[in-house]
Amino acid sequence: MGLEVKEVTVDFGGHRALDTVTIDAPDGVVTGLIGPNGAGKTTLFNVVTGVQRCLRGHVEVNGVRLDGMALHRRARLGLGRTFQRLELFGSLTVRENIRMAAAMHPRHERESVTQAVIERLDLTAVADTRADLISTGTGRVVELGRCLATDAKVVLLDEPASGQDLHESERFALILRELAGSGTAVLLVEHDMDLVMRVCDRIYVLDFGVVLASGTPNDIRANAVVRSAYLGEEATA
Amino acid sequence: MHQFIGFTISGLVTAGIYGIVACGLTLTYTTTGIFNWAHGSFVAIGAFTYWQLTVSWGLPEPVAAIACVLVVGPLLGLVLERGIMHRLEGTSEAIRMVVTLALLLGVVAGINWVWDPATPRHVTELFANHIVTISGQRIPYNDVLVIAVALAVALALRLLLYRLRAGVEMRASVDDRTLTTLVGASVKSTATRAWIVSCMLAMLAGVLIAPRSTMSSSALALLIVNAYAAAVIGRLRSLPLTFLGALVLGLANDYGQGYLGSDPTIPASQYLIGMVNVLPVIVLFIVLQLLPQSRLRGGRSLRVREVSSKPTWHGSGTLAVVCVVGTLALAPLLRPGDLNTMSKVWGLAIIALSLVPLVGYAGRLAVCPLTFGAIGAITIAHATPGGSIVGLLYAAAVTAAVGALVSLSAIRLSGLYLALATAAFAVMMDGWIFKLPAFTIFGHKFDLFQGGNLSIRRFRFPGVDTASDHAFFVFGAVVFAVLVLAVTAIRRSEFGLRLIALKDSQVAFATLGLSQRLTTVAVFALSAAIAGVGGAVFGAAFQQPSPDVFTFFNGLGVLVSIVILGVGSIGASIGAGMFLAGPTLANLFPSLTQLSSALIATAGINLGKNPNGAAVDTRAQWRPVLQARAVLIVGFAALVTAYALTLADVVSHWTFAGVVLALVIAVPLIARVITEPAGAVVERDRQADALSADPEDLGWLVPMTEDDLVAVSKALDLPEPTLTGAASHGA
Numbered sequence: 016m017g018l019e020v021k022e023v024t025v026d027f028g029g030h031r032a033l034d035t036v037t038i039d040a041p042d043g044v045v046t047g048l049i050g051p052n053g054a055g056k057t058t059l060f061n062v063v064t065g066v067q068r069c070l071r072g073h074v075e076v077n078g079v080r081l082d083g084m085a086l087h088r089r090a091r092l093g094l095g096r097t098f099q100r101l102e103l104f105g106s107l108t109v110r111e112n113i114r115m116a117a118a119m120h121p122r123h124e125r126e127s128v129t130q131a132v133i134e135r136l137d138l139t140a141v142a143d144t145r146a147d148l149i150s151t152g153t154g155r156v157v158e159l160g161r162c163l164a165t166d167a168k169v170v171l172l173d174e175p176a177s178g179q180d181l182h183e184s185e186r187f188a189l190i191l192r193e194l195a196g197s198g199t200a201v202l203l204v205e206h207d208m209d210l211v212m213r214v215c216d217r218i219y220v221l222d223f224g225v226v227l228a229s230g231t232p233n234d235i236r237a238n239a240v241v242r243s244a245y246l247g248e249e250a251t252a
Numbered sequence: 253m254h255q256f257i258g259f260t261i262s263g264l265v266t267a268g269i270y271g272i273v274a275c276g277l278t279l280t281y282t283t284t285g286i287f288n289w290a291h292g293s294f295v296a297i298g299a300f301t302y303w304q305l306t307v308s309w310g311l312p313e314p315v316a317a318i319a320c321v322l323v324v325g326p327l328l329g330l331v332l333e334r335g336i337m338h339r340l341e342g343t344s345e346a347i348r349m350v351v352t353l354a355l356l357l358g359v360v361a362g363i364n365w366v367w368d369p370a371t372p373r374h375v376t377e378l379f380a381n382h383i384v385t386i387s388g389q390r391i392p393y394n395d396v397l398v399i400a401v402a403l404a405v406a407l408a409l410r411l412l413l414y415r416l417r418a419g420v421e422m423r424a425s426v427d428d429r430t431l432t433t434l435v436g437a438s439v440k441s442t443a444t445r446a447w448i449v450s451c452m453l454a455m456l457a458g459v460l461i462a463p464r465s466t467m468s469s470s471a472l473a474l475l476i477v478n479a480y481a482a483a484v485i486g487r488l489r490s491l492p493l494t495f496l497g498a499l500v501l502g503l504a505n506d507y508g509q510g511y512l513g514s515d516p517t518i519p520a521s522q523y524l525i526g527m528v529n530v531l532p533v534i535v536l537f538i539v540l541q542l543l544p545q546s547r548l549r550g551g552r553s554l555r556v557r558e559v560s561s562k563p564t565w566h567g568s569g570t571l572a573v574v575c576v577v578g579t580l581a582l583a584p585l586l587r588p589g590d591l592n593t594m595s596k597v598w599g600l601a602i603i604a605l606s607l608v609p610l611v612g613y614a615g616r617l618a619v620c621p622l623t624f625g626a627i628g629a630i631t632i633a634h635a636t637p638g639g640s641i642v643g644l645l646y647a648a649a650v651t652a653a654v655g656a657l658v659s660l661s662a663i664r665l666s667g668l669y670l671a672l673a674t675a676a677f678a679v680m681m682d683g684w685i686f687k688l689p690a691f692t693i694f695g696h697k698f699d700l701f702q703g704g705n706l707s708i709r710r711f712r713f714p715g716v717d718t719a720s721d722h723a724f725f726v727f728g729a730v731v732f733a734v735l736v737l738a739v740t741a742i743r744r745s746e747f748g749l750r751l752i753a754l755k756d757s758q759v760a761f762a763t764l765g766l767s768q769r770l771t772t773v774a775v776f777a778l779s780a781a782i783a784g785v786g787g788a789v790f791g792a793a794f795q796q797p798s799p800d801v802f803t804f805f806n807g808l809g810v811l812v813s814i815v816i817l818g819v820g821s822i823g824a825s826i827g828a829g830m831f832l833a834g835p836t837l838a839n840l841f842p843s844l845t846q847l848s849s850a851l852i853a854t855a856g857i858n859l860g861k862n863p864n865g866a867a868v869d870t871r872a873q874w875r876p877v878l879q880a881r882a883v884l885i886v887g888f889a890a891l892v893t894a895y896a897l898t899l900a901d902v903v904s905h906w907t908f909a910g911v912v913l914a915l916v917i918a919v920p921l922i923a924r925v926i927t928e929p930a931g932a933v934v935e936r937d938r939q940a941d942a943l944s945a946d947p948e949d950l951g952w953l954v955p956m957t958e959d960d961l962v963a964v965s966k967a968l969d970l971p972e973p974t975l976t977g978a979a980s981h982g983a
Contacts, residue, residue: 064763065762066759085762085767086759086762086763087762087763087764087765087766087767087768088765089763090762090763090764090765090766091765094763095763096763098759098760102757102759102760103756103757103760104752104753104756104757104760104761105756106752106755106756107749107752107753107756111749112753114746114749115749115750115753115761115764115766116764116765118746118750118764118765118766119765125746161760161764165764165765
């Protein structure tokens with residue numbers, strides 16, 4: 016089931032940010048969402064998580080329509096996200112950040128869930144460091160850790176590789192594959208094309224609020240319209 | 253019909269003044285993002301300056317009015333922007349609000365200092381005795397003038413903001429300050445212009461309102477509440493809607509006062525006349541319900557500027573014990589008068605403590621702590637007239653319920669609106685509910701303030717009666733100590749983590765499945781409950797408190813004090829209580845009744861520089877004392893010796909106070925010298941001196957020299973850099 020975005024339209028004043036966008040991110044699959052800046056990727060994330068209302072269309076998570084549902088209720092349905100601009104709880108330690116996310120578990124399990132996530136993501140060394148003092152790359156792993164601690168069934172990742180070095184990015188790719196392997200639906204917005212092509216099973220290309228193309232990484236690489244619009248190459252190349 | 257026309261004209265005049273005040277408020281909020289709570293107090297400056305120029309110095313009215321608006325207004329705006337407001341860039345919304353609240357306190361104290369409030373003042377209106385007759389109704393020239401001026405202001409502002417470049421830049425700077433600078437506009441001069449125009453409007457409103465007012469600084473300053481009701485109708489953005497709001501409020505105010513005041517036969521008019529005075533507040537509550545939901549706020553920056561450290565059990569336990577033991581030791585040294593004054597310290601300290609979870613942890617600003625305190629005091633006065641300690645539980649329960657209701661009224665909205673709702677609540681309770689005559693509901697007679705003053709029996713329980721000031725002083729310390737431990741437990745619990753998380757990022761909070769509304773209501777209820785207990789203890793200290801003890805302005809003093817001292821620190825609440833209720837200032841400077849407000853305001857205005865307050869610095873200064881046990885023991889021995897000598901009347905109380913002060917200064921200094929390795933401070937200073945600029949500017953604002961590179965590498969224990977002759981330059 017996973018995440019289904021059906022014919023979503025969003026207007027900002029006179030500007031149409033998303034125009035009848037339909038996207039499917041099924042369970043156990045890493046779905047990529049790429050497009051130039053301003054294409055509407057983060058707006059789509061905001062619509063899915065409930066930060067932004069849409070003019071038309073709707074969103075379903077595991078078959079449940081999310082119309083008008085508050086953010087925290089969507090999260091309780093199994094929807095997790097990370098942010099393009101880090102949204103850590105800066106005054107809390109890394110462990111406490113993840114502990115907050117484990118609040119959906121029964122009280123006696125929260126500590127063990129937190130510890131398991133810290134170990135799984137190799138965050139032990141920084142677990143007791145205040146979150147506003149860690150690097151951006153590690154911060155992105157902590158945000159992913161919070162998603163894992165909520166037991167999210169659908170995970171939206173907004174440019175998780177930005178601010179990460181090559182080694183961190185490699186590790187991140189492995190974690191994403193593991194996550195999908197365990198049955199989670201992953202929707203990935205990313206500018207690092209190498210990472211997208213490596214980890215995604217299916218990719219959607221968004222441009223000016225419209226889905227320009229979709230398909231496997233190979234389909235997208237070969238798509239002349241995408242290369243022209245997004246990768247900056249001549250259509251004939 | 254004559255009456256109706258009269259009330260309508262009067263209402264239009266009121267509306268005009270509200271509109272001018274509200275526009276000034278909206279103008280600075282939209283251009284600088286600062287909601288100026290002190291705006292009403294600037295209106296008061298205008299009114300008093302106008303009185304000074306006309307009545308006291310005898311200048312002709314038109315000259316005085318022009319001097320106020322065109323000279324005092326721009327000067328005030330300039331000083332305000334350069335001296336205070338531009339330093340608030342980058343601070344949180346809560347700190348910006350507290351700074352302007354401090355300014356409000358300071359201006360009111362300053363006005364009372366310069367113009368003694370005990371002296372009655374009256375200003376004659378412009379063109380006195382000149383009237384125009386419309387439909388047989390005699391209307392003073394002054395009223396026509398006010399309405400015409402209000403219309404002219406509305407048109408002039410419209411012209412300024414939409415037709416003139418300066419105004420367009422003002423509007424642009426709200427949308428994106430960086431982009432505004434890129435098109436050649438100076439954000440700084442735009443802000444300065446906005447403050448100047450805003451202050452000119454405040455002066456104008458002051459001049460116009462002076463003949464209609466009782467010339468009370470606090471009443472004039474509270475005009476802000478009416479004005480912000482109008483401004484909120486304009487959603488703090490639209491000037492036409494703001495004027496419309498002012499029109500509705502002005503007319504409603506004057507019709508209400510006119511008809512209810514002139515006709516006592518109207519049913520329940522004795523209850524409703526008070527309501528008319530706070531009508532704008534009631535309108536504000538209604539408008540808040542109609543506003544669309546605010547978008548959730550993310551973290552403003554990666555690095556958190558305002559930090560509330562997690563209290564340890566050891567630290568809080570020590571604090572609790574020191575409070576109780578210190579109170580037991582201090583009580584015998586105090587004179588009866590001072591002991592009576594000091595018995596109020598703990599009530600205020602508890603009310604200040606109530607703000608720690610709400611403002612310090614959750615970052616939600618409520619400006620009505622003493623109003624919750626009043627509800628606590630009313631509850632024990634009515635529920636447990638015999639002084640049962642169970643009354644404290646009743647007080648907590650009732651205020652928690654009221655706190656939850658108040659928070660629900662603005663829960664969908666941003667922090668500013670929540671603060672506005674609490675201010676409106678405080679003003680409504682002060683101006684209407686607390687002054688209601690006795691009423692009967694379902695056969696029960698209610699007389700909230702028991703005909704003027706509450707009668708509160710101090711607490712008693714088996715074997716203990718706290719009726720004496722001595723016993724009550726100690727009892728207050730025990731209640732405070734228990735609540736210190738309770739707040740520590742809350743901060744250390746999962747709920748405490750939630751509060752901090754809510755403050756850091758609302759949007760992340762919600763996307764983890766946590767309900768920010770539920771958490772906000774819970775922390776409001778908790779804070780109100782603590783304030784209710786504090787109010788009960790505070791009220792019992794007075795034994796017969798009047799509503800004036802719990803006013804909105806006194807509550808602001810508590811709020812600003814605790815924020816200055818460090819609203820994230822539990823210990824700061826003692827400082828707030830001691831400062832506000834302690835007898836020191838009154839003993840030292842008996843004639844300067846405004847001194848404490850002025851001091852609070854001065855310190856509060858500087859909050860932009862250090863939003864964590866003084867507690868964090870104090871804790872850092874005292875940390876070495878824990879390592880230098882010898883200093884601690886010697887210091888404690890000196891304190892005990894001085895105490896024993898004072899008790900035995902060998903030395904005076906003032907000598908004891910001097911010894912305590914000397915120890916407070918000397919002990920951390922000596923401990924620091926002992927614990928820091930010899931020369932460490934000098935070495936650190938020398939390393940800092942070796943740099944060509946401040947470390948944070950190097951490589952960014954100032955090019956980094958080779959010497960800097962060597963010095964920085966050495967300071968950070970990095971390998972000696974390989975120098976190529978080219979220095980590293982920043983962006």
